[in-house]
Amino acid sequence: MISEQQREQARARTVEYLKKAGVVLTEEEIRNIEIADFGLGDLERTGLQLFTYVNCPRYCAKDLVLFPGQTCAEHRHPPIDDSNPGKQETFRCRYGVVYLYVEGEPTENRKCSPPQGDEAYYTVFHEIVLHPGDQYTIPPNVKHWFQAGDEGAVVSEFSSLSLDEKDIFTDPRIVRVPQ
Amino acid sequence: MISEQQREQARARTVEYLKKAGVVLTEEEIRNIEIADFGLGDLERTGLQLFTYVNCPRYCAKDLVLFPGQTCAEHRHPPIDDSNPGKQETFRCRYGVVYLYVEGEPTENRKCSPPQGDEAYYTVFHEIVLHPGDQYTIPPNVKHWFQAGDEGAVVSEFSSLSLDEKDIFTDPRIVRVPQ
Numbered sequence: 001m002i003s004e005q006q007r008e009q010a011r012a013r014t015v016e017y018l019k020k021a022g023v024v025l026t027e028e029e030i031r032n033i034e035i036a037d038f039g040l041g042d043l044e045r046t047g048l049q050l051f052t053y054v055n056c057p058r059y060c061a062k063d064l065v066l067f068p069g070q071t072c073a074e075h076r077h078p079p080i081d082d083s084n085p086g087k088q089e090t091f092r093c094r095y096g097v098v099y100l101y102v103e104g105e106p107t108e109n110r111k112c113s114p115p116q117g118d119e120a121y122y123t124v125f126h127e128i129v130l131h132p133g134d135q136y137t138i139p140p141n142v143k144h145w146f147q148a149g150d151e152g153a154v155v156s157e158f159s160s161l162s163l164d165e166k167d168i169f170t171d172p173r174i175v176r177v178p179q
Numbered sequence: 180m181i182s183e184q185q186r187e188q189a190r191a192r193t194v195e196y197l198k199k200a201g202v203v204l205t206e207e208e209i210r211n212i213e214i215a216d217f218g219l220g221d222l223e224r225t226g227l228q229l230f231t232y233v234n235c236p237r238y239c240a241k242d243l244v245l246f247p248g249q250t251c252a253e254h255r256h257p258p259i260d261d262s263n264p265g266k267q268e269t270f271r272c273r274y275g276v277v278y279l280y281v282e283g284e285p286t287e288n289r290k291c292s293p294p295q296g297d298e299a300y301y302t303v304f305h306e307i308v309l310h311p312g313d314q315y316t317i318p319p320n321v322k323h324w325f326q327a328g329d330e331g332a333v334v335s336e337f338s339s340l341s342l343d344e345k346d347i348f349t350d351p352r353i354v355r356v357p358q
């Protein structure tokens with residue numbers, strides 16, 4: 001677990017990265033920035049900061065912030081019911097560089113490695129490199145993980161309805177939505 | 180009709196406004212910026228510049244640019260079929276100020292007027308003022324129009340599937356999607 005003080009510091013740092021991408025949040029919105037350490041208690045290494053603009057049954061939009069070298073752990077968005085084959089996500093890089101890994105032919109000499117010691121929980125290695133202005137759509141139920149370059153990254157996520165508690169992480173220690 | 184040269188100039192100007200909001204487009208994307216004069220041939224007064232990041236059955240995301248004082252004409256997004264009650268739009272202001280008018284109690288001393296001579300085609304006057312960081316969701320089938328302040332405006336639009344050719348404009352002269 002990370003402390004509330006650590007969360008507050010991470011929120012302030014998130015605002016700095018969002019500013020680099022020209023993103024303006026209100027004071028109330030800043031308090032609602034989500035700091036996700038996935039229950040691993042090692043935010044700098046494995047974690048994600050995010051702000052949700054809108055999440056409704058018909059669409060969802062968020063901005064994601066990654067600190068330098070930070071990794072969002074491997075996961076997939078499974079089918080929910082007959083009308084929802086799982087969340088589909090379009091990532092658009094706004095600032096920095098993000099290295100995205102999805103199912104498919106493993107990329108030779110890929111740029112990133114999983115967090116040291118956690119290699120067992122990373123299984124997909126097809127690399128997509130997103131610079132500002134680049135985007136990529138991840139189909140439902142496809143495993144993916146991503147890591148920021150040395151400058152950190154700001155990524156806009158456009159998607160179908162987000163149901164974070166349904167996400168399936170490869171690492172069985174992970175709790176996406178704390179109780 | 181506006182000329183291709185006018186469209187090119189409007190695209191270059193749109194890029195300048197997007198830059199003010201920190202938005203980066205690739206060269207290919209810049210060529211795909213849509214210049215919508217609604218068939219009125221008076222872009223500076225009534226029109227909209229837009230770039231679509233993604234438009235798929237499950238969600239849509241665009242950035243809209245308005246030049247100073249430019250008006251996007253009154254319209255609504257009607258029901259399409261049993262599974263689609265009409266497009267729902269969430270507007271988030273990124274730069275400048277946008278004055279949005281929707282159905283409801285007319286606002287006294289409202290900031291904007293419809294383009295002169297076109298008053299007959301503007302019927303809703305409940306005002307919502309969006310500064311950077313402010314957002315508002317327009318339910319399906321609700322009439323709306325909007326106008327930028329003196330600095331122009333950049334507005335992110337998160338929405339359900341966009342079917343522009345189905346939009347219903349109050350002004351019968353308007354053709355949203357030219358044949």
Ligand SMILES: [Zn+2]
Pocket residue numbers: 075076077089144
């Ligand atoms: Zn995901």
Ligand SMILES: [Zn+2]
Pocket residue numbers: 254255256268323
């Ligand atoms: Zn609309």
